[in-house]
Amino acid sequence: MSLTLAAASLTRGKRRLLDGISLTLAQGEQAALIGPSGAGKSSLISLAATLAAPDGGQVSLLGEAPWQLGARARRALRARIACVWQSPPLPARQRVIHAVAAGRLGQTGTLAALARLMLPRDGSAIERTLARVELAHKLWARSDVLSGGERQRVGVARALYQAGELVLADEPVSALDPYLAAQTVRVLCEDARARGATLLMSLHSVELALAHFPRIIALRDGRVAFDLPASEVDEARLAALYEGDSPAGPALSSPATALTPARC
């Protein structure tokens, strides 16, 4: 299995963000994660990206138990996992070419990686990757002059360039217009399919989820509400899922650690 969560839970302060989540994704499988705001979608992606360790249950990624590995082995595992964040953490002065090149930073030794980052050898491959998200013209632009949607597409290009065996995407198209959103989801799905990579993507747009994914995993209040083939997700299930959106769990009693995006 590419991704397995077995009764996985995640707690911050007194709040249970994820409550006994069990699911598996086979190598090459593609699933969309949907659910109301606050359902736990980003928390689940954070667990799968090893940004957070479960405080109950197990997480297994690409056949490894990340939290039983030493730091070095966990870094090597992370290099096989590509992440796309809703707000990609791009340093302001970084140029797009370097931001995309950073996708492969974890795949070589430190010195080679730094040299590659300063002076990307495969600028034309990076440009072609950017062209897939209609951003080739921004190759040398600085990150701080990009729009929110352009930043998101740089994050997508970085993941495409990384070519991870497991691709995790948390609301990767929330800042894009409907045409680009559909186009970008399609590119991520096609790329994963062509490489036999596994893809898990959280989406607010149920329409995009149903149009592009064969499997829909729905979360509500930190639990799996349903996990079904897209063809079996009907209006009644969606109405029950989104009806009466409510915050999950009790209020925090103490400041909690934010699940901040980091490079996978």
Ligand SMILES: Nc1ncnc2c1ncn2[C@@H]1O[C@H](COP(=O)(O)OP(=O)(O)OP(=O)(O)O)[C@@H](O)[C@H]1O
């Ligand atoms: N570090 C934290 N400390 C305390 N509560 C948190 C923390 N991170 C998230 N939460 C809470 O956990 C719940 C789940 O958050 P999460 O971001 O996973 O939901 P989501 O489904 O991705 O929501 P959205 O669709 O709005 O992005 C929310 O109620 C959120 O306020």
